[in-house]
Amino acid sequence: MIAYCTRWGAWLVEKLARLGKCALFFIEAVVCCVTPPLKWDRIIKQTWFIGWKSMPVICLTAAFTGMVLALQGHPTLRRVGSEAFLGPLVALSLIRELGPVLAALMVTGRAGSSITAQIGIMRINDQIDALELMGLNPMRYLVAPNLIAFVVAMPLLSAVFDVIAIFGGYLLGVRVLGLNAGAYFGEMNNYVVLHDILNGVYKSMSFGALIAAVSCYKGFNTRFGAEGVSTATTQAVVDASVLILVWDYLLTSLI
Amino acid sequence: MICIENLHKSFGGQEVLRGVSLRVNTGEFVALVGMSGSGKSLLLRNVVRLIQPDSGRVLVDGHDVARMPQQELEALRSRIGYVFQSGALFDSETVFDNVAFPLREKTRLGESAIRRKVMEELEQVGLADAEHKFPAQLSGGMLKRVALARTLVRAPEIILFDEPTTGLDPIVVNSILQLFDSVHKRRNLTGILVSHEIPEIFGIVQKIAMLHEGQIAAVETPESIRCSQNPVIDQFVNGKIEGPIHYQN
Numbered sequence: 001m002i003a004y005c006t007r008w009g010a011w012l013v014e015k016l017a018r019l020g021k022c023a024l025f026f027i028e029a030v031v032c033c034v035t036p037p038l039k040w041d042r043i044i045k046q047t048w049f050i051g052w053k054s055m056p057v058i059c060l061t062a063a064f065t066g067m068v069l070a071l072q073g074h075p076t077l078r079r080v081g082s083e084a085f086l087g088p089l090v091a092l093s094l095i096r097e098l099g100p101v102l103a104a105l106m107v108t109g110r111a112g113s114s115i116t117a118q119i120g121i122m123r124i125n126d127q128i129d130a131l132e133l134m135g136l137n138p139m140r141y142l143v144a145p146n147l148i149a150f151v152v153a154m155p156l157l158s159a160v161f162d163v164i165a166i167f168g169g170y171l172l173g174v175r176v177l178g179l180n181a182g183a184y185f186g187e188m189n190n191y192v193v194l195h196d197i198l199n200g201v202y203k204s205m206s207f208g209a210l211i212a213a214v215s216c217y218k219g220f221n222t223r224f225g226a227e228g229v230s231t232a233t234t235q236a237v238v239d240a241s242v243l244i245l246v247w248d249y250l251l252t253s254l255i
Numbered sequence: 256m257i258c259i260e261n262l263h264k265s266f267g268g269q270e271v272l273r274g275v276s277l278r279v280n281t282g283e284f285v286a287l288v289g290m291s292g293s294g295k296s297l298l299l300r301n302v303v304r305l306i307q308p309d310s311g312r313v314l315v316d317g318h319d320v321a322r323m324p325q326q327e328l329e330a331l332r333s334r335i336g337y338v339f340q341s342g343a344l345f346d347s348e349t350v351f352d353n354v355a356f357p358l359r360e361k362t363r364l365g366e367s368a369i370r371r372k373v374m375e376e377l378e379q380v381g382l383a384d385a386e387h388k389f390p391a392q393l394s395g396g397m398l399k400r401v402a403l404a405r406t407l408v409r410a411p412e413i414i415l416f417d418e419p420t421t422g423l424d425p426i427v428v429n430s431i432l433q434l435f436d437s438v439h440k441r442r443n444l445t446g447i448l449v450s451h452e453i454p455e456i457f458g459i460v461q462k463i464a465m466l467h468e469g470q471i472a473a474v475e476t477p478e479s480i481r482c483s484q485n486p487v488i489d490q491f492v493n494g495k496i497e498g499p500i501h502y503q504n
Contacts, residue, residue, distance in 0.1 A: 121346075129305050130343035134357045134409070135329045 025143075025220070026213045032137065032144035042145035050111040050146075051153035055160065057106050062161040065102060066168025069093055074177050086179055087188035090169035091162075095192060095200045099162040100154075101248050104207035107150075107157060108240045112215040115146055116236040119219025120229040128220070143220070147212040154208030155201045162200070203251055207244050214240040256281050257302060257413065257445065262311035264297060271297055273469030274311070279462075284439050284446045285474075286456045288491065289466035290500060295449040296340070298466065299415050302447070303335055304328060315413070333361070336411035340418040342402040344390040350377070351386040354405045361409075376404040380434060396427035400434070407438065414439075416448040420455075428452055432459055453492055457481070465491065467500065 073089045119142055122128050131138045166188070173179040218236035222228045257279040264272040271294040279285045287295050300306040302313050304320050313320040315331060323331065344353045354373045358364055364372070377383045380400040390398060399419050406414060416435065420428040432452065436459035439446055450456050456463070457477035465472045465480075465488055472487045473480070480488055490498030 125341050126339040126343040127345060129300075130337070130339060132305065133303055133332050133335070133337050135333050135361055 022213070022217050025217050026209075028139050029143045029147050029213065029216065032140040033148055037140075038148075039141060039145050042141070043148050046145045046149035047153050049114075050107065050149050051156055054107050054110050054153070054157055057110055058103055058157050058161050059164050061102060061106055062099075062164035063168040065098060065161075066090060066094070066165030066170075067172040069098075069165070070169040070172040070177070074173060074179070083179055084183040084187055085191075086169070086173045087184035087186070088191035090173070091166055091188045091192050092196060094162045094165045095196050097248075097252070099165065100158045100200050100204040100207060101244060103158045103161040103204065104154065104211060104244045105241055107154065107208075108211050108215075108237055108244065111150075112211045112240055113233050113237050115212075115215045116219040116222075116233045117229055119216060120222030120232045123220060123222045124225055124228060138220075143212075143216040146216055147209060150208035150212035151205050152208075154204040154211075158200060158204035199255055202255065203248065206247065206251065210243055210247060211240050214243065256314075256316060257447070258312075258314040259298070259302070260312045260314065262298070262301060262313065263309045264294070264301065264306065265309055271469060272301075272308070272311075275466070275469070275471055277464055277471055277474065279445060279447060281445050282443050283462065284436075284444070284448065284460045285462045285464055286448045286450055286460040287464050287466060288450065288453065288456075290491070291451075293466045294469060295466055296417050299337075299417050299447060299449055302415060303332060303337060333409065334412045336406035336409060336414040338399070338402050338406050338414070338416045338419050340421055342390070342398040344398060344401055344405070346390050348389075349386065350382065350388050350390070350393070350401050353390070353401060354408050357405065357409050372408055373404075376408045377401075379407070379438070380404045394427075395423050396431060399423070399431055403434065403438070407442075410442075412445065414444050414446045416446065416450070418449050418451070420450060420452050425455075428455060432456060435459060454481070467491075 069090045070086060073086050074083060077083050077085055077089065119128075122142070128138045128142070131141055170181070170184055174181045174184055215236045218232040218239070222232040257277075259275055259277040262272050262275040263270065275294075275298055277285075277287075277298075287298065289295050297306060301308050302315070302320065304313075304323070307321055315335075318327070318331065320328070320331065345356065348356065351373055354376055355369050358369045358372060362369075374383060374386070377386060380403055382397060382400050382404065385393065385397060385401075390401070393401065402419070419435075420431050423431065432455055435446075435448065438444065439459070448456065448460060454477075457480075460477065462474055463477055463480050464474045467487050473483065473485050475483060475488075480492060483489060483492070486499050489495070490500050
């Protein structure tokens, strides 16, 4: 019994220590984001990489998400004679929930994994140590630009996701299932309020910070060659994805 | 002057450095040799505080590196050049940008002055015509030369080489070592060279320190090390299979 408790205690202490280390890493990154000098060229480059280069995957998943929502929502609403509410159903689901979450999951897979691998390779090739020896703070040079870029890019990607998914829902609901276009957009206009949009914006910003923190942390702590990079990348994607869903639940219940 | 005093460092219960003491005088070029995994690179990393020792001290010009405040450490690091085994060049940047990187980030020099300094260093290492190439387009020897140029462009007073010739053919090894020698003499640098290139390093260093079982087994001149009666040195220098050094295939 004592041995069992000791093992679990050691496991818990190790997990808490890792959590603390991760929290300190995030705090240091935030400090680097709000104190000069900021590496503007790297911030712009990373925003372009995270934002613009994620557009194809975001557009594609958004279009199909919107169409599936319309496809699933339409028969259910018809049963209660409320097909006209397909627009609000699609829009509210997307703006409040699915847009920020799915965009974040897609960006985690595309950009988060790439950033973990990039920083991980820099770690195992001594490039991060080289930066330190040149008197440059690797947090300021590598982590802060990614954190800012993710926080800036995520709401924009989320907005693009919402618009394209709503248009996907429109294509299916109006063009295929024969719903009235005026009803689709008119009811949407009646039911979606600014609070819903801000809710989505706050969520996607916090998801951006979360992806950046996990991806950079895992990359920074990569060890043992190519296998280490592969492990760090997988862990970054899995951890960030799970944390996005957990954080989404917490945020939804709070705001 | 670099003075390492009774340095200890363990990893996961295994003590790698067990009281290492070594002194490198100003202007001196010392080779650090020893078996793979004996802690040579680890010792070098302690000198610039990339790793903190468990106990013992590293003094650079009388200042304890492990206990320096961050600002003082940065000032010290700006005086030390470190050439990594891998070169540690940034893959996404050209040779020119790699060498210019520390100048762009840490000085207020204009682009024309940076260009002049970078090209001077690239010419010194014989790579002026490779300025537009990326690290992936360079051979192993060229990578080491670019790494050296990037280190020298900061005009360091102390330079640490971490196995800079590993994996290179004998001709390139000799040319790189000659380059280190000429740089050391021209700039009167203090240096530590971690290397396995015996006897090639004998001609360019003033002293050779042998790290064995976590301690400095001997510090001798190249002349005396050639005919040393110390069985550890004799086995290592002459590459004998039988002897006090236990190795793993």
